[in-house]
Amino acid sequence: MLEIENISKSFFRKVALDHVSMTIPSGEIFGLLGPNGAGKTTLIRIINRITEPDHGAVKINGELLRQHHLSLIGYLPEERGLYRSMTVEEHAILLGRLRGLEKREVKSKLEIWLEKFEIQDWKSKRIEQLSKGMAQKVQFICTVLHDPKLLILDEPLSGFDPVNVDLINRELLSMKSEGKTIILSTHNMKSVDEICDRVALIHQSKKILDGKVTDLQESAKTGEYAVKFQGNMIAFVNALWTGFEMVDKEVLGADRYLVKLKMRGENNLEDLLKTLLGQIKIEAVWEVLPSMQDIFVNEVQSKNTVIHEE
Amino acid sequence: MKNSWIIALRELKERLGSRTFLITAILGPFVILSFLYLLFTYGGEGKQNWKILVVDPKLPNCSTGLFDNKIMPSEDNAIKYQFLNRYVELEEFRDAPEFQDYDALVEINEKVLANKVCFVFFRKKPSLRMQTQLHYQIERRLDEIMVQQNLNVSVAEFRKIKQPLNLTYRDVYDPYDTSSDIRSWVGMFFGVVIIVFIFLFGMTILRSVSYEKSTRIAEVLLASVDSRSLMLGKIIGIGLAAFIQFAIWFTLIGLGLYFMRETIFPDVFDPSNLQIPNANGTVQDIAPQEYNAFVELVFERLNLFNMIGFFLTFFIFSYLFYAAFFAAIGATAGSENDGQQFVLPLIMLLCFSVYSGYYVMQYPLSSWSDFLHYFPFTAPVVVMVKLALGYEAGHGYELYLSLMILILSGIAMLLLAGRLYKNGILQHGHRITLFTLFRWMKRQ
Numbered sequence: 001m002l003e004i005e006n007i008s009k010s011f012f013r014k015v016a017l018d019h020v021s022m023t024i025p026s027g028e029i030f031g032l033l034g035p036n037g038a039g040k041t042t043l044i045r046i047i048n049r050i051t052e053p054d055h056g057a058v059k060i061n062g063e064l065l066r067q068h069h070l071s072l073i074g075y076l077p078e079e080r081g082l083y084r085s086m087t088v089e090e091h092a093i094l095l096g097r098l099r100g101l102e103k104r105e106v107k108s109k110l111e112i113w114l115e116k117f118e119i120q121d122w123k124s125k126r127i128e129q130l131s132k133g134m135a136q137k138v139q140f141i142c143t144v145l146h147d148p149k150l151l152i153l154d155e156p157l158s159g160f161d162p163v164n165v166d167l168i169n170r171e172l173l174s175m176k177s178e179g180k181t182i183i184l185s186t187h188n189m190k191s192v193d194e195i196c197d198r199v200a201l202i203h204q205s206k207k208i209l210d211g212k213v214t215d216l217q218e219s220a221k222t223g224e225y226a227v228k229f230q231g232n233m234i235a236f237v238n239a240l241w242t243g244f245e246m247v248d249k250e251v252l253g254a255d256r257y258l259v260k261l262k263m264r265g266e267n268n269l270e271d272l273l274k275t276l277l278g279q280i281k282i283e284a285v286w287e288v289l290p291s292m293q294d295i296f297v298n299e300v301q302s303k304n305t306v307i308h309e310e
Numbered sequence: 311m312k313n314s315w316i317i318a319l320r321e322l323k324e325r326l327g328s329r330t331f332l333i334t335a336i337l338g339p340f341v342i343l344s345f346l347y348l349l350f351t352y353g354g355e356g357k358q359n360w361k362i363l364v365v366d367p368k369l370p371n372c373s374t375g376l377f378d379n380k381i382m383p384s385e386d387n388a389i390k391y392q393f394l395n396r397y398v399e400l401e402e403f404r405d406a407p408e409f410q411d412y413d414a415l416v417e418i419n420e421k422v423l424a425n426k427v428c429f430v431f432f433r434k435k436p437s438l439r440m441q442t443q444l445h446y447q448i449e450r451r452l453d454e455i456m457v458q459q460n461l462n463v464s465v466a467e468f469r470k471i472k473q474p475l476n477l478t479y480r481d482v483y484d485p486y487d488t489s490s491d492i493r494s495w496v497g498m499f500f501g502v503v504i505i506v507f508i509f510l511f512g513m514t515i516l517r518s519v520s521y522e523k524s525t526r527i528a529e530v531l532l533a534s535v536d537s538r539s540l541m542l543g544k545i546i547g548i549g550l551a552a553f554i555q556f557a558i559w560f561t562l563i564g565l566g567l568y569f570m571r572e573t574i575f576p577d578v579f580d581p582s583n584l585q586i587p588n589a590n591g592t593v594q595d596i597a598p599q600e601y602n603a604f605v606e607l608v609f610e611r612l613n614l615f616n617m618i619g620f621f622l623t624f625f626i627f628s629y630l631f632y633a634a635f636f637a638a639i640g641a642t643a644g645s646e647n648d649g650q651q652f653v654l655p656l657i658m659l660l661c662f663s664v665y666s667g668y669y670v671m672q673y674p675l676s677s678w679s680d681f682l683h684y685f686p687f688t689a690p691v692v693v694m695v696k697l698a699l700g701y702e703a704g705h706g707y708e709l710y711l712s713l714m715i716l717i718l719s720g721i722a723m724l725l726l727a728g729r730l731y732k733n734g735i736l737q738h739g740h741r742i743t744l745f746t747l748f749r750w751m752k753r754q
Binding site (some may be wrong): 012045048049050051067070073075077079080081082083084085086094095097098099139142 | 313316317320324522525526527528529530531532533534535536736749
């Protein structure tokens with residue numbers, strides 16, 4: 001869907017992006033991650049042709065990105081702006097028409113979205129009459145109104161309550177299932193874990209990591225397993241003996257525990273289960289995969305350390 | 311261009327729906343009409359109708375006074391004379407009820423032929439024009455009486471010989487009297503209208519751009535529209551609002567003037583009032599400066615149909631030139647407050663433009679005037695002044711040359727402002743320096 005080839009951008013002496021390349025396949029949710037000031041917003045603006053790169057190119061469906069391709073893109077910037085004196089409908093018509101829709105189409109699509117979010121009575125309200133969260137919802141609707149093939153959302157969940165976060169996440173997954181491509185720039189790592197298929201991590205204007213979420217987690221995993229059980233802790237520890245190393249323990253209730261452990265030697269999950277069976281009542285066992293939060297923090301910290309050492 | 315038009319329509323709708331626009335659209339013409347009404351009423355006091363009592367006691371051994379039937383009051387609408395063949399004391403004239411209708415008393419006696427002193431006692435000081443008329447009419451009749459008494463010439467013959475002499479004063483440095491020519495004020499009026507509208511709507515552009523920048527709406531719009539189209543749409547939309555407001559002003563002021571002409575001041579605009587009757591019944595045009603200059607400015611010299619085309623052309627192109635300038639300032643400002651700092655220099659720039667018009671009125675032939683005539687910041691006012699004064703034969707090309715320079719400058723300013731707008735609209739919290747502006751101008 002989108003190819004970013006060797007993009008560089010400087011604002012006078014400050015380098016915002018340094019030879020960044022990535023490919024974003026169709027029908028996936030792509031997480032664009034990075035600390036504040038890493039260059040994410042600059043990259044997003046370049047994809048939207050708001051800013052021009054000093055070097056490199058952006059291709060959409062194999063073609064060099066041009067002004068007419070913008071109708072394929074829906075963009076929700078991090079710092080949202082709406083005309084406070086305009087009504088929700090007027091806003092939708094303005095932005096919809098700028099994206100190539102006819103007024104009639106905007107009106108009918110707006111009805112569908114307002115119904116979907118159960119906010120039909122907001123249509124004639126002025127933006128200044130809405131709360132911040134309500135305005136965020138309106139902005140989300142305006143972004144997706146023209147049915148874009150590529151959706152770029154910069155911190156779309158900030159300002160939403162958990163119910164609305166869930167609502168937006170479900171909508172994004174639904175759009176993905178329709179074949180749309182979504183670029184999600186966020187600091188909400190829980191959402192990245194939940195809905196992103198692929199991520200790229202930008203740090204200090206360079207891309208330092210990218211790949212499928214599952215692959216990244218697989219490569220970063222530490223061989224930890226979690227066991228949730230009922231029974232005697234001493235019996236559990238005795239059973240582990242020298243074949244396994246307990247890393248962490250959490251008391252869930254009376255004789256109920258969640259324990260994290262690592263294998264020693266050639267032991268594997270099968271050996272662990274054989275060891276524990278009959279000693280305790282196992283409720284659940286799973287391999288602990290690192291969260292995107294862990295991967296993000298580790299990568300950024302390791303890069304910072306390298307930079308400091310240099 | 312389609313997106314520019316969408317942006318323009320949004321701007322237009324917002325302006326037309328704003329309370330400020332409606333208030334200005336109605337209040338502006340009302341203020342101007344009120345101002346004109348005051349000028350017509352008080353500026354034209356020379357056209358008031360005066361009733362004058364001529365105290366002309368009977369001469370010794372004569373049944374009539376000196377002036378009896380010599381002044382023909384029925385022929386002058388402005389001054390009505392009534393004669394009284396007895397002495398009236400000053401206090402009597404001032405206080406007696408039968409004299410309260412009279413505006414002034416002219417005291418004539420037999421000594422006047424010898425000493426040429428004649429007192430006029432007024433209740434309210436007459437205008438210069440009224441004084442001139444009184445002086446002219448009384449002195450003329452006095453001449454006729456002296457001729458009748460001392461020369462062997464009939465009054466009719468004397469009137470043929472004695473024609474009024476108009477002394478026309480000319481400045482040796484300005485023999486064509488261009489500096490005080492009232493026509494230049496017509497041009498000045500048009501120029502000031504252009505500048506006022508540019509200022510009002512230029513500030514609207516500046517505020518609108520600053521608002522979109524500070525509220526981050528610009529980024530949402532820029533994801534669909536390129537920066538130049540966005541800027542152009544804004545300029546066109548606000549320009550259309552300015553144009554509509556101008557049309558409303560023009561219509562309301564036009565209707566107001568028509569209404570005044572037909573109802574409030576019908577006599578003021580009666581052409582016959584522009585003439586003074588002569589003793590022999592013929593009429594003589596009065597000099598323009600004796601008439602109400604403001605009435606003449608508006609109704610006689612303001613050749614709307616001739617000037618309106620050039621006015622609109624210069625209005626449009628100077629608006630584009632200045633609007634791009636205002637938009638660029640709004641986009642490059644680091645914050646809304648930063649943008650406000652530019653208001654004073656901008657006001658000074660526009661004041662300079664207005665002053666340039668005045669300067670050209672004073673020194674139309676100076677080389678500075680030539681420069682200001684072509685300088686795009688001042689051209690709209692200066693050209694209007696020069697246009698009103700009239701270009702010398704063979705120099706009409708200067709008007710088109712100035713227009714061409716203004717159009718090219720407008721295009722250059724739009725391109726330059728487009729760069730500043732593009733590079734500045736998403737920058738926040740910085741301090742504007744000339745160096746920054748220069749870098750943004752250089753960057754594509």
